[in-house]
Amino acid sequence: MEWRKKLSPGAKETTDIVISIVFVTTLIAFIINQPVLFMVTGLLVSYILVSTLYDKKIGDQLHLHNKKTEIRLFPKEVGEIELNLHHNSHLPIINGQLTFTLNYNVKPINKKFIVKEDEEETKCQVPFSIYKKGLTTIKIPIKAIKRGTTKVQHIEIQFPHIVNFHHITLHFHKPYLTEIIVYPEQTIVHGLNDRRQRAIGEETSPYSLYEDTLYPIGTRGYVPTDSFSRIHWKATARKQSLQTKVYERSQNTSTAVIVNISETSHLGNRYVSPHLEELLSITRYVSQTLLQNGTPTTLFINAKKLGFPPYRSFQFVNGKQDIQVMLECLARIKPAELVTNPVTMAYDIIWKKTGPIHYVFIGTWETEFPHIQQQVKQNDGQMTLVHHEDGETILKGIRT
Incomplete structure (x- = not known):
């Protein structure tokens, strides 16, 4: 049951x-x-x-449709929760109340449905009656308040007994699989599109300045400016004229977005920054802009997880197709996350030989930058730091 x-x-x-x-x-x-x-x-x-x-x-033939569903919203956007109940009995449920709870990030639009609310959750109650056999659909319009995820929890139906008028309560004891995902807002970061570094890499591009000498793709006629070492002698002998090797042009525009969501107390204890929402809003704008430009992007956040590495990492290589995945990853970062040392995370990322050449740092990094800069310089990388200046959020280049 x-x-x-x-x-x-x-x-x-x-x-x-x-x-x-x-x-x-x-x-x-x-x-x-x-x-x-x-x-x-x-x-x-x-x-x-x-x-x-x-x-x-009563209740034995009442079935709540429980198909896995995701409702995706942006802050202040309106959506709808739909509960479908199939009643396969002629026994009626009259003048009942359906109650459930939602997390802090969404609320019903109709305030009459709100019974109790606090900083963590909202308890909702809607009128409920079933007079006959068949399908009953209940729709509750909701509004997204802030970033996060929530599920409809603690679903109960309370109604009076048709004979003795005492109350009967039906508690849905299975997890309800509908999830509401509220994406973070975005804070515009100025100067992001002005900084695109390219180097030799594995991305094929006919407009790249770099040629991969390990991948010849053909030959062409020799011109006086060609290097003598690039002459293809077998093709020259076959065509009876000097031929020059043509190599595949490639580049590396990969970017790593490294986010520090923590701050440190005077005693050296790390905790989630009170500016978490602002940091994730900046992260959304930076990551979304990079993906819209087709830049392979890897996102690192020093929220602790089990296994190795001990921090969150998300790789996006499909450009615009990965924007929704990125937004969902940011929505699932909780305000009470355990955090790891951001400097250790940064070293681990930069030391990797296959690491990206462009590093975007978001969060509090100033005191640690000299050591990180030195490591980036050894890898011929580029560093940029998101910071506030004259009331605007800008991307500032850091010399390595």
């Missing part, structure tokens, strides 16, 4: 009282031979049977 049924404590007491009355009226009816008392006894017995049958059967 999908539903865990709970009867009101007063229901059993009422049934016990009625049963006691049945015994008493039956005994008196036999003693004084009064037909009216037998009729009263019959009505009371019918009351007990109907009440017991309703208690036993």
Whole structure:
């Protein structure tokens, strides 16, 4: 069964009282031979049977459709939660209330549905009745408040008993698979499109300045400016004229976005920055712009995870197709994340021989930059730092 049924404590007491009355009226009816008392006894017995049958059967044929669904929203965007319940019984549920809870990042548009709310969650309640057999759909319009993810939790249906009027509660004990994902906002970073470094790499580009001498793709006629070492002698002998080797042009525009979401107390303890939302908004803009430009991008965040490496890393190589995946990754960063040492993370990233040539640093890095700069310089890389200047967020180049 999908539903865990709970009867009101007063229901059993009422049934016990009625049963006691049945015994008493039956005994008196036999003693004084009064037909009216037998009729009263019959009505009371019918009351007990109907009440017991309703208690036993109600909710057994109620099915909540539970298909995995994702509702994706941006902050302040409006969406809709849809609950589909199929009732395969003729027993009605009248004047009930369906309650559930949502996390802090979404709320119902109709404030009448909000029963209780605090900083962490919102408890909602909507009217609910089923009068006949079939499908009942409940739609709750919602509004995204802030970044994060939430699921519809603690689903319950409470309604009065049709005979004794005590309350019955049906609790949906399975996880409800509909998830609401609210993407982060974006903070514009000026100067991002002005900084594109290219070097020799594995990305094929006919407009690259670099040629990969390991991958010849053909020959062409020799011109006086060609190097003598580039002459293809076999092709020259075959065509009876000097031929020059043509190599595949390639480049490397890969970028690593390294985000420090932590700050350090005076005692050296690391904790999630109170400016987490702002940092993720900047990260969204930087990553989204890079992906829209077709730049292979790897995102690193010093939120702790199990396994190796001990920080979050996401690789995006499909350009615009990966924007939604990137937004979802940022939405799942929680305000109470455990964090790792950002400097250790940065060293681990830069020391990799196949690491990108362009590093974008977001967060608090100033005190650690001299050591990181030295490592980037050894790898012939480029560093940029996102910082605030004159009320704007800009990307500042760092000399290595």
